Structures are given as structure tokens and as C-alpha cells.
Amino acid sequence: MIYRTLFGAPSRQFGSSFADLEGMRRQMERLFETYGDRPLARAGAGVFPAVNITEDVDAYYVSAELPGVNSADLDLNITANQMTLAGERKILEEAADARYHRREREAGRFSRAVALPGEIDPDHVKANLVDGVLTVTIAKAEKAKPRQIAVQ
Amino acid sequence: MSDTKEMKVIEKQAVALPAEQTKPGPVFTPNVDIFETERAITLLVDMPGVKANELNVDLRDDTLTLTGDVLPNVGAPGEKIYAEYETGRFYRQFSLSEVIVQEKIDAKLSDGVLRLTLPKVEKATPRRIAVQAG
Numbered sequence: 001m002i003y004r005t006l007f008g009a010p011s012r013q014f015g016s017s018f019a020d021l022e023g024m025r026r027q028m029e030r031l032f033e034t035y036g037d038r039p040l041a042r043a044g045a046g047v048f049p050a051v052n053i054t055e056d057v058d059a060y061y062v063s064a065e066l067p068g069v070n071s072a073d074l075d076l077n078i079t080a081n082q083m084t085l086a087g088e089r090k091i092l093e094e095a096a097d098a099r100y101h102r103r104e105r106e107a108g109r110f111s112r113a114v115a116l117p118g119e120i121d122p123d124h125v126k127a128n129l130v131d132g133v134l135t136v137t138i139a140k141a142e143k144a145k146p147r148q149i150a151v152q
Numbered sequence: 153m154s155d156t157k158e159m160k161v162i163e164k165q166a167v168a169l170p171a172e173q174t175k176p177g178p179v180f181t182p183n184v185d186i187f188e189t190e191r192a193i194t195l196l197v198d199m200p201g202v203k204a205n206e207l208n209v210d211l212r213d214d215t216l217t218l219t220g221d222v223l224p225n226v227g228a229p230g231e232k233i234y235a236e237y238e239t240g241r242f243y244r245q246f247s248l249s250e251v252i253v254q255e256k257i258d259a260k261l262s263d264g265v266l267r268l269t270l271p272k273v274e275k276a277t278p279r280r281i282a283v284q285a286g
Contacts, residue, residue, distance in 0.1 A: 048159040050237040056230030063228045065200035065237060067264035088156060097189050104183040105198055108159040117233060132200035132264015135228050 048110040049085070049134075053117070057146060060116055060138045067132035068105070074129065076136065078122045083136065086111040119144040164237060178240035182218070186246075193250060193270045199242045200264035209259050209268060216246045218266070 049064040062083060066074070074087040091107040116138065124139035165181040173179070185196040195218075199207065202220035210217040220242040251273045258269040 046161050048161045050161050051234075052228065052232065052237060053234040054228045054230040054232050059230075060233075061228040061230060065264070067198040067200040069263065089159065091185075094187055094194070095189055098187040098194075099189075101186040101188060103185050105185050105196060106159055106162070106183075108157040110159040129263070131203060131261075132198070 047112045049112060051085075051112070051114055053114070055117070055140075057140075059140055060118070060120065062114060062116075062136045062138065064134045065132060066129070066134050069129070069132070069134075071129045074127075074134070076127055078120070078125050078138065080122065081116050081118075081120065083114045083116060083138070084112070085114070085134075085136075161236075166240075167243065169243065173241075175241075177224075178238055179243050180238075180240055181244055182220070182242040184244065191271060193248070193252070193272065195246075195266070195268040195270070197242075197244070197266040197268065198264065199261075199266055201239055202242060202261070202264065202266075204261045207259075207261055207266065209257075209266075211248075211252065211254065211257065211270075214248045216248055216270075218242070218244050218268075220266075 049066055051062055051064045054061045054063075064085065066087070066089070068091070069087060069089050073090065074085070076086075077084045086109075088109045089107050091105060119141035121139040121141050126137040128135050128137075162183075166178050167181050169179055183198045187194055197218060199218075199220040201222040203223070206221040206223065208217075208219040210219075222239040222241070224239060248270070250270075252270045253273050256271045258267075258271075260267045
């Protein structure tokens, strides 16, 4: 106990073990980002579909690869800070006399929730499904946009 | 609820090509379904993000080569803040055992899925021959 009073970090002492774990996880991630040859890509949540998120000054862009999915079979919802994407990929039956040599493409239902990294404006959301890639453009909330401050 | 199953993430399969590429970036193997009927062989190839003019279907010496390029950052400008998948070229080669009518090959690309129909030559379509018992 003397150690703590002498060298201790007070914030650590009463911090929850969860916060410690979270810190360790972040450090591990930083380690992988430094040494891994492909820093960003990983399987993520393991929930279909895999998503990429990019941002610019005005908006977040969430994209997902959904080849062969009809826009009518997609269900997209936005709440204050979360986007949910659900749907179904259908693969049509072929002719009865078709003999399959390979079947690698999968069909089925999917549902995924994506937490958005900042505040958004739920009234300005656009979604495009082009060439099997879904891109959802989510405008950032007015107050979350960076503002340039003139220095006097 | 229904009998459809839940989909899982399958990480895209990166491949190494025999020859080094002039353009850097990963190369992936697209998922395919291949089925055959009496008249044709049909391939269904998942190539999300590939535009028709970036898709190349080549058949020579019984080797079918499919190449599709995905232009980077289409529709999603800005800086990457989170990534679970990568984009790059799709590449896959098949060697065909059937003789194909080259002129009648039909390729359609819709919603990121290529449907390639390779009609077999007439000779290869089976003809029923009645065997008579004698």
C-alpha cells in the first residue's frame, strides 16, 4: 500500500478493471497496427456484411459489398447513432436439369448494426446500391462538423 | 422464422498471381457457382464493385480467364476510419473440358454478379440412341 501512496497513479487505483482491459486492448491494437502489414482490414464483428467506414468533413460513408442483393430486399434504419442493415440475399433456382460443379455463393438472411463514430443528422441519409456495393451517406450533425476559427 | 439461413462473413480470398502485377494492390478470388445443362455451362461470379467496362472475360486454348477491377473509393470518399474488407482486382481462371461455341458466349453483369453462359457445341450435346435388343 505504501507503494501506491508513493508512486501510485490515483486514477488507476479506483479505475474499474474494465477500463484497464479496454486500455490493454487499445495497446494491442496499436501494436498490430504498427507491425501488421495490412493495418486496417480485419474480420471485424464477424457479422455479415463486412462494412467499411470513411469520413470527410460533411459525412460518414458506410459501404458494404452485397452482390446480387436487390434494393427491395434491403432494410436500412438509422437512429441517433446507430445504423441497422438487414436483408436477404436470394439465389434463384436454375433449370431443373442443371448439374452443379461448384457452389460457393451463399444465400441467406443477414442483419447488422453499425455504431456510428459521431453525431449524425438522421434526416440527411442517402443510400445507393450500385454494382453490388451499398454506400450509405450519413450527414454529420451540424454541431459535429469541424469549424474553422479565425485567430485574432 | 423462415428456413433461410443466417449469412456469415467469409473473408475474401487473396491470391498471388504467377506474374507480378504492374499495378499494386490485392487480388481476390471471386466466389462462383458453376452449373451445366445439356446445352451450356453457366458461371455465376460475385464481383461486387466491378463495372462492365472494367470486366474482362477471355477464352483461349480452353482456358477461361475472368478479371475484374474495382476502382478504389467509388462512392465512398474521404478518409478510412474503419475497415473490415479490402477491395482490389478479382481474378480467376478455369480450364474447360467442353468445346464452347465462342460466338455465342453471353455475359451479363448485374448488381455485381456476372452471369456467363458458355454454349456447348452441337456435337457435344447428347443424343439419345435407342438400343435395340436383338
